[in-house]
Amino acid sequence: MALDPASHIDRGSLSAIFEGNPSVTQPVLQCVQVKPIAGQQGGPERFRVVFSDISNFVQSMLASQVNFHVHEGKLRKGVFVRLKAYQTNVVKNKKIIIVLDLEVLEHLGESEKIGNPQALDSKTEDVQPQSTTIQTSGFYGNNAQVPQQQSIPQRATTNSSSTAHANIYPIEALSPYAHKWTIKARCTNKSDIKTWHNKNGEGRLFSVNLLDESGEIRGTGFNEQCDQLYEVFREGGVYYITSPCRVQMAKKQFTNLNNDYELTFERDTVVEKAEEQEGVPQVRFNFTSIGDLQTIEKDTTIDTIGVLKEVGETSQIVSKTTSKPYDKRELTLVDNSNFSVRLTIWGNSATTFDVPPESIIAFKGVKVSDFGGRSLSLLSSGSMTVDPDINEAHKLKGWYDAQGRNDTYSSHANAGASMGMAGGRSDPVKTCQQVKDENLGFSEAVDYFTTRATVIYIKGENFAYPACLSADCNKKVIQDNDGQWRCEKCDRSHPKPEYRYILSVNASDHTGQLWLNCFDDIGKQLLGMSADQVMEMQETDIKAAEPVFQNAACRTWMFKCRAKTDNFQDQQRVRYQVMTASPLNYSAECAKLTEMIKMYSME
Helix, strand or coil: CCCCCHHHHCCCHHHHCCCCCCCCCEEEEEEEEEEEECCCCCCCEEEEEECCCCCCEEEEEHHHHHHHHHHHCCCCCEEEEEEEEEEEEECCCCCEEEEEEEECCHCCCCCCCCCCEEEEECCCHHCCCCCCCCCCCCCCCCCCCCCCCCCCCCCCCCCCHHHHHCCEEEEEHHCCCCCCCCCEEEEEEECCEEEEEEEEEEEEEEEEEEECCCCEEEEEEEEEEHHHCCCCCCCEEEEEECCCCCEEEECCCHHCCCCCCCEHHHHHHHHHHHCCCCCCCCCCCCEECCCHHCCCCCCCEEEEEEEEECCCCEEEEEECCCCCCCEEEEEEECCCCCCEEEEEEEHHHHHHHCCCCCCCCEEEEEEECCCCCCCCEECCCCEEECCCCHHHHHHHEEEEEEEHHHHEEECCCCCCHHHHHHHCCCCEECCHHHHHHCCCCCCCCCCEEEEEEEEECCCCCCEEEEEEECCCCCCCCCCCECEEEEEEECEEEECCCEEECCCCEEEEECCCCEEECCCHHHHHHHEEEHHHHHHHHHHHHHCCHHHHHHHCCCCEEEEEEEEEEEEEECEEEEEEEEEEEEEEEEEHHHHHHHEEEEECCCC
């Protein structure tokens, strides 16, 4: 007997969830329209979906974590879905749903629009925002305890109720084009107050990481806002934040959050502690296992979780760039991949650390280093949670108690020479077409290969960037109004930068071509001069450097490369990064060809 999809739809459920009816939790609806939302170039991809319960229809927006249903072709016009997590809202007197999680009910098939649903009537005075956090996997952990009462400066109040905020926006929906919004978010991290000094003056700032069911965003307060709001925020507390508050493109060098935007608190930004601390996740993690660290590129920011095996003593180092002392402490973590890793914590976190060994610690925002093979460092914007109440921690604790306590662990200390450093590897020689046919770079692990290819073209635009002069920094610097070049990482200004190559090279063989990414050392080999020299030539004559790029073409090299998938503008692509480049050894190449000819001998 054929299924009757209409009988599975929860008729009237849309009206019920906007009225706050607790009996409706995971309504089954029909999708009657899916359309992409035009957004800012380079911004996150968004989709508008219209859902029907036969009686009514309502417009919805998908959070980015559920976009894959559209990409895979499962969420399309006519199919049936179960909303598993969502948030209702009213924008410009229109009722909308922000979909945080859903299930496509493929067994119900698809159908033309059932019935004649009407637009859900919008009476904003009768609507209060509703939120569901139906957690099927314990992904976010438990809710934090309500922080202690605190004194709040002007424009901030305690005991705020959600009834006073009828226009709650999800963080995922914030953009520079959003106006008159309020978010309800948990402060998962608060930085110390930082100061800066330059010829233009001096100032102070602090930042917070804010989290709701849809995503995370960084907020920063400068000077007056730093003084007024710093004591308002407490880590773990839930707050209403109401515009005016500037939404701008995120400065990725200062944040480890997966959001293209960030907030800057303004003079009239209102921050209120929420009376209801429930309904907002505590922390969102995206864990990388310790055993997989060798596949992660240097300087990548990740989250990880492990058992605290050893705790080192506090020590102090003096920065070469600022001559300031810094406290540090080294921890050793292990997990069920049977690998261990050294993780360094800094400053107050190091001096006040009193977590007993064999505790489970989840770290958010640690930087991967290749020092000693692989090691980790907790960033100032990162955080650590001891014995978190999440599934990953419970599994790790059970494994450690059952067998991990007596296991032996491998270290990444010597893995770099045999696994991660392409310069010392004996990687297979591939043609350009073989690299593509074998899908190198599409696996979870990094793929290494060697290719014999001829440089065809080197892009002459954006071939270098101004870098910091401090030893071992190489971060991009920005010129200020006084002509000085400012490095935010080192907190120093320099009279001039050192330009470093970031070349995009088209290389070809008899089977095809690849676009290769080359950094400074490789760029010097290919062009025969430093990026500073090329930039100096361009200062006198914009076309003076053209022969440099032309002369580098039509030369054949042995490129040792690494292939790894990354995300650019929400699109996956494979990057081929050149690790080493060496001219052809004609004697060795002739010997190889001779051996290949012998293989075809008929004798």
